[in-house]
Amino acid sequence: MRGKTFIAHDELPEVLERLSKAMDVWIPTAINDEKYEIQFLPYQSDRLPVLDRQSTMPPKKVIFPQVETLLHFSRKKDENNPFKSHIKLEDEEEVSPVLVFGARPCDVRGFLVFDEVYLNGPYKDPYYAKRRKKTLFATLVCETSDNACFCSAVGSGPADQTGSDLWIIPVDGGYVIEALTERGENLMPEMGKDATEAQVAEARDVQEKVAGLRVGEADLTQNSDAFEDRFSDNEYWRDMAFKCISCGICTYVCPTCYCFNITDEAKDLDGERIRSWDSCMFNHFTREASGHNPRPSKLERYRNRIGHKFSYFPKKYKGMIACCGCGRCIRRCPVALDIRNVVLSLKKNKENVDVCK
Amino acid sequence: MPMDEKTKTLQEDFEKNFADLELVIGWETGFDRLHATPVFIRQPSELGKLVWNPLCSQNLSGYLAKNLDASIQEDGKKIGICVKGCDSRSLVALIQENFIDRKRLYIVGIPCEGTVDLRRLMRLNPSLKNVRKVDIEGNKAVVETDQETLRFPIEDVLARKCLRCLYPNPVIYDTIIGTPVKPRISEDKAYTAVEKLDSSDRKQRLAFWKTEFDRCIRCYACRNACPLCVCQDNCIAESRKPKWLTQRDGIREKFLFHMIHGLHLAGRCTECGECERVCPVEIPTMLIKEKMNQIVKDMLDYEAGIDPEAKPPLLTFDPGETGI
Ligand code: SF4
Ligand code: SF4
Ligand code: SF4
Numbered sequence: 001m002r003g004k005t006f007i008a009h010d011e012l013p014e015v016l017e018r019l020s021k022a023m024d025v026w027i028p029t030a031i032n033d034e035k036y037e038i039q040f041l042p043y044q045s046d047r048l049p050v051l052d053r054q055s056t057m058p059p060k061k062v063i064f065p066q067v068e069t070l071l072h073f074s075r076k077k078d079e080n081n082p083f084k085s086h087i088k089l090e091d092e093e094e095v096s097p098v099l100v101f102g103a104r105p106c107d108v109r110g111f112l113v114f115d116e117v118y119l120n121g122p123y124k125d126p127y128y129a130k131r132r133k134k135t136l137f138a139t140l141v142c143e144t145s146d147n148a149c150f151c152s153a154v155g156s157g158p159a160d161q162t163g164s165d166l167w168i169i170p171v172d173g174g175y176v177i178e179a180l181t182e183r184g185e186n187l188m189p190e191m192g193k194d195a196t197e198a199q200v201a202e203a204r205d206v207q208e209k210v211a212g213l214r215v216g217e218a219d220l221t222q223n224s225d226a227f228e229d230r231f232s233d234n235e236y237w238r239d240m241a242f243k244c245i246s247c248g249i250c251t252y253v254c255p256t257c258y259c260f261n262i263t264d265e266a267k268d269l270d271g272e273r274i275r276s277w278d279s280c281m282f283n284h285f286t287r288e289a290s291g292h293n294p295r296p297s298k299l300e301r302y303r304n305r306i307g308h309k310f311s312y313f314p315k316k317y318k319g320m321i322a323c324c325g326c327g328r329c330i331r332r333c334p335v336a337l338d339i340r341n342v343v344l345s346l347k348k349n350k351e352n353v354d355v356c357k
Numbered sequence: 358m359p360m361d362e363k364t365k366t367l368q369e370d371f372e373k374n375f376a377d378l379e380l381v382i383g384w385e386t387g388f389d390r391l392h393a394t395p396v397f398i399r400q401p402s403e404l405g406k407l408v409w410n411p412l413c414s415q416n417l418s419g420y421l422a423k424n425l426d427a428s429i430q431e432d433g434k435k436i437g438i439c440v441k442g443c444d445s446r447s448l449v450a451l452i453q454e455n456f457i458d459r460k461r462l463y464i465v466g467i468p469c470e471g472t473v474d475l476r477r478l479m480r481l482n483p484s485l486k487n488v489r490k491v492d493i494e495g496n497k498a499v500v501e502t503d504q505e506t507l508r509f510p511i512e513d514v515l516a517r518k519c520l521r522c523l524y525p526n527p528v529i530y531d532t533i534i535g536t537p538v539k540p541r542i543s544e545d546k547a548y549t550a551v552e553k554l555d556s557s558d559r560k561q562r563l564a565f566w567k568t569e570f571d572r573c574i575r576c577y578a579c580r581n582a583c584p585l586c587v588c589q590d591n592c593i594a595e596s597r598k599p600k601w602l603t604q605r606d607g608i609r610e611k612f613l614f615h616m617i618h619g620l621h622l623a624g625r626c627t628e629c630g631e632c633e634r635v636c637p638v639e640i641p642t643m644l645i646k647e648k649m650n651q652i653v654k655d656m657l658d659y660e661a662g663i664d665p666e667a668k669p670p671l672l673t674f675d676p677g678e679t680g681i
């Protein structure tokens with residue numbers, strides 16, 4: 001294996017420029033100088049990565065676009081029989097190789113949750129699979145957690161390398177890059193010049209320091225049964241969800257929320273079948289054709305969000321929590337609803353539950 | 358009055374009146390001291406949770422129309438609610454539209470020196486940590502952390518809506534906490550942001566909105582946080598029957614949604630800024646409603662949410678109307 005490399009701050013644009021000739025490079029970046037929120041966008045020469053804070057939107061859409069065309073259809077009337085028409089379907093769409101540069105460990109872990117459902121189960125999702133296969137992650141060891149982060153509480157952590165292909169470690173004057181997989185290794189020739197011994201040593205120190213951090217105090221991995229016990233405690237769920245305004249933020253900013261909707265969008269004889277992000281916090285998420293809705297209020301909807309992530313999912317998928325602890329849903333929630341408090345309170349007696357947080 | 362004192366007065370006032378109340382809606386400290394969160398108090402012993410500070414940005418009046426039955430009087434008990442100037446205007450609008458019954462409310466009004474826009478604050482200070490307290494002293498926002506005390510000019514950190522606010526003092530209340538404050542601008546400056554945008558040509562304006570809306574993720578937080586967006590689960594944005602919008606993520610769908618949102622708020626929007634604050638991708642959605650309100654003001658000489666007895670222009674029809 002080739003050794004570690006070093007990219008100086010002012011060489012980064014050059015490196016990204018070169019890489020973007022061979023593949024689509026996505027970076028976390030601000031819309032413009034006046035905006036604070038960070039999104040993953042395709043690299044362009046006038047766009048620089050912003051690595052000093054977590055992105056608002058995770059790189060979820062790189063592999064799981066908010067809207068994806070599953071197939072195109074067009075109908076043609078039969079010339080001889082006006083009651084008949086012929087349908088033509090097209091579904092081939094090529095995808096290019098992608099590098100996500102500057103993701104965080106929690107961002108990558110989001111896809112490990114996706115993988116269980118879309119790749120490793122009995123049904124393989126071809127749309128997800130083709131993008132997933134072609135996407136590489138160059139991930140930043142994470143030194144900038146805030147009070148909403150809790151990756152260590154769900155079985156990961158700020159130095160978790162699982163799922164990444166390249167590892168980015170900030171050091172004095174730039175970044176030390178290390179390959180973690182063979183595919184990552186193949187990109188190393190593009191990743192700057194050989195790192196000096198001092199840089200390698202500094203990188204090791206940073207890595208060790210971050211690996212020693214615990215982000216999020218509690219352990220949120222063992223709540224499956226507590227959730228089931230609480231399931232019909234309506235008062236608990238009413239109080240917990242009372243301030244929720246039923247928007248889509250927590251699910252849309254979540255790297256692990258994978259629910260979608262499928263609709264046919266047609267005009268006249270032509271159209272597309274698309275799949276688009278859905279949100280279990282929306283009223284119509286479980287509305288049935290009859291008009292009946294088994295989750296008629298935010299009480300049931302919020303309960304589902306918690307149950308899915310902290311009980312149903314780990315029960316089905318080897319104990320894995322369907323939450324990477326990125327804290328986005330807490331940070332961006334218009335009413336600062338704290339999912340940690342809801343999960344932690346599952347095990348508490350009624351008297352000790354702090355419903356107001 | 359300093360913030361801590363206002364918080365104390367607030368708590369004491371509710372304590373005094375709790376016998377007449379079934380619920381108090383206010384703010385408490387959220388997951389850290391830089392975030393406030395709504396709190397719903399049913400036991401007097403919990404009143405100590407209530408806080409008032411420049412982080413109390415959520416407009417709580419929406420809960421009355423959307424989550425609570427605030428129109429029926431049971432046992433003569435009332436709902437206590439804390440409002441800033443802008444929030445109180447939303448209350449007035451909801452009362453005008455019969456969503457809530459004034460008699461059902463015990464309103465505690467708080468003269469407001471403005472709320473902090475966390476994005477603006479964090480942009481100046483991406484590594485801001487361990488915040489203990491945020492307060493406003495004259496023209497400075499004072500941020501105390503465990504390590505230091507930072508001072509920022511308010512123009513740099515207050516929410517945009519607060520810098521152009523004409524009604525920082527609640528327009529409707531039963532009790533007022535502290536003394537009235539002066540608006541930071543004069544009336545003729547209220548629409549400068551809209552005017553600035555209007556001064557660019559049509560193409561530039563279209564380009565501006567295209568860039569902004571392109572980011573919209575259709576999470577509908579702007580709609581759900583709006584106290585006056587009351588259609589909620591029956592919004593044209595999601596309805597498939599009738600089908601106005603597709604599920605596609607193109608600019609056309611987003612544009613239409615925002616235009617409808619704007620149109621439905623014309624002369625109703627109380628400029629509380631919630632739609633803009635909650636947007637996770639920082640789209641200045643309130644600008645559209647400001648424009649609508651500017652037109653309503655110019656043509657009909659009406660401002661939303663000031664007088665509970667007034668009829669909002671789009672809720673009435675006068676066959677003799679002139680000037681339209
Ligand atoms: S972001 Fe907050 S308010 Fe919106 S649906 Fe999620 S929990 Fe509810
Ligand atoms: S539930 Fe919240 S903290 Fe967990 S992965 Fe989703 S956004 Fe992040
Ligand atoms: S808009 Fe006015 S009343 Fe509302 S928070 Fe800002 S300054 Fe206060």
Ligand code: SF4
Binds near residue numbers: 626627630
């Ligand atoms: S449109 Fe925006 S500013 Fe106007 S009332 Fe609704 S949330 Fe407040």
Ligand code: SF4
Binds near residue numbers: 572573579580637
């Ligand atoms: S809150 Fe922002 S992203 Fe969400 S629908 Fe409104 S404008 Fe779009």
